Amino acid sequence: MDNGSTGPRILIAGAGYAGLYTALRLQSTLRRGEASVTVVDPRPYMTYQPFLPEVAAGALEPRRLAAPLREVLDACHVLTASVTSIDTTRRSVRVDVSAGHTEELGYDLLALTVGSVTKTFAVPGLAEQAVGFTTLGEAVYLRNHVLSRLDQAASTLDPELRAALLTFVFVGGGYAGIEALGELEDMTRFAARRYYPSIDPSQMRWILVEAVDRIMPEVGTSLADYTAGILRERGIEVRMGTTVESMEGGQVVLSDGSSFGAGTVVWTTGVVANPMVADAELPHDQLGRALCAPNLQVRGVPGVCAAGDCAAVPDLTAGEEGATCPPAAQHAVRQGKLLGDNIRSMIRGQQPRDYAxxxxxxxxxxxxxxxVAEVYGLRLKGWPAWALHRLYHVTQLPTASRKARVLADWMLDGVFPRQIAATGELHEPRQEFVTQARR
Incomplete structure (x- = not known):
């Protein structure tokens, strides 16, 4: 494949799971000079999100999850930029390359794989007090933030302040929230027992808030109930059928009438399609996802296909009319691979295949x-499920070098205790220098 080709111009907007695997498939199957492929994403790397909880807990180094696009897509043109608008009539997209600088890119075939963003609600204090958990930066920030709460709690004699600093609230009981809560609670209690003698682990308060009457809708009721039981055995308060009314000034108010100070609020209420889909006036469903035919082409828009979290793709295996594939990594990866094949077929005048x-x-x-695990009807709990989680995801991690580095991190983590150090100043590395320079 040659980006200097005079063949069709393929533009892939977004390089998450769907976008990366679309590009990988095209890169490996197109003939040299058959088409040009440009990948546009605001980050120069793809993040493997299932391991974010282990990064937050210190079991994995952050770089293990980042697959540099220019390394894995060496036959594509990678542009680090954000797609800001799409003109389907002129077949062009406008991208923001840097502050105040925009460019317009033309395309013959557009693969819309811009993914999703965190779902938020109009909760007073949300923007000021909470942190999300969908990016590598948020995972690293959260680790530093939680450990810094321990440092501050161990350094204060004010019992009310200490109680607030040692209160950790997770809002949202899906997989992301449960995994982040489980890993961080485990790490923090270990740190308190080993390195903070003035903090009794029983002083820490961990609270899971879920709006509906069950957690983990991705698995059956029995496994969800088992998970809730395990969390409660570890001293975690599981509050179902409850919402957050306010969190202004670090004071969390719940719909059940309770109110308490919290030094940490993690927002994991799920995701919604990237709003750029609706902004582009593409046909979309009530969740903002582009309406697609089973072959991944956006309905009524020639030259545009979509896959992943931003695409409403009919679920042909669901057995019910109108069902669409949920926003899950396994669908995004498989849709990305099929989208690469379908784009190749369209270039060659062949019929694209349906996704099932x-x-x-x-x-x-x-x-x-x-x-916990539920795989092809088999339900596992405890250590076997934990081991299966690691085995499955390490096999799915892009590139052999990252697989090897993750395995090395796990082996070291099994031999030596985790290093517990809050490096929050990394978020503002110049602050100390700027303060000194302005004296």
Whole structure:
């Protein structure tokens, strides 16, 4: 494949799971000079999100999850920029390359794989007090933030302040929230027992808030109930059928009438399609996802296809009319691979294929060698599920070098205790220098 080709111009907007695997498939199957492929993403790397909880807990180094696009897509043109608008009539997109600088890129075929963003609600204090958990930066920030709360709690004599600093609230009981809560609670209690003698682990308060009457909708009720039981055994308060009314000034108010100070609020209420889909006036569903035909082409828009979290793709295996594939990594990866094949077929004048994949199930880690899994109807709990989670995801991690580095991190983590150090100043590395320079 040659980006200097005079053949069709393929533009891939977004390089998450769907976008990366679309590009990888095209890179490996197109003939040299058959088409040009440009990949546009605001980050120069793809993040493997299932391991974010282990990064937050210090079991994995952050770089292990980042697959540099220019390394893995060496036959594509990679542009680090954000797509800001799409003109389907002129077949062009406008991208923001840097502050105040925009460019317009033309395309013959557009693969819309811009993914999703965190779902938020109009909760007073949300923007000021909470942190999300969908990016590598958020995972690193959260680790530093939680450990800094321990440092501050160990350094204060004010019992009310200490109680607030040692209160950790997770809003949202899906996989992301449960895994983040399980790993961080495990790490923090270990740190308190080993390195903070003035903090009794029983002083820490961990609270999970879920709006509906069950957690983990991705698995069956029995596994969800088992998970809730495990969390409660570890002293975690699981409040279902409850919402957050306010969190202004660090004071969390819940719909059940309770109110308390919290030094940490983690927002994991799920995701919604990237709003750029609706902004582009593409046909979309009530969740903002581009309406697609089974072959991944956006309905009524020639030259535009979509895959992943931003695409409403009919689920041909669901057995019910109108069902669409849920926003899950396994669908995004498989849709990306098929989209690459379908784009190649369209270039060659062949018919694209329909997407049909029955969900394999789900696996989740709860920290402390605990997990749950439901794979092809087989339900696992405890250590076997935790091991299956690691085995499955390490096989899915892009590039052999990252697989090897993750395995090395796990082996070291099994021999030596985790290093517990808050390096929050990394978020503002110049602050100390700027303060000194202005004296």
């Amino acid at each position: 994949h029955r969900s394999a199930g789900a696996v989740a880690t709860l920290g402390h060698h605990q997990g």
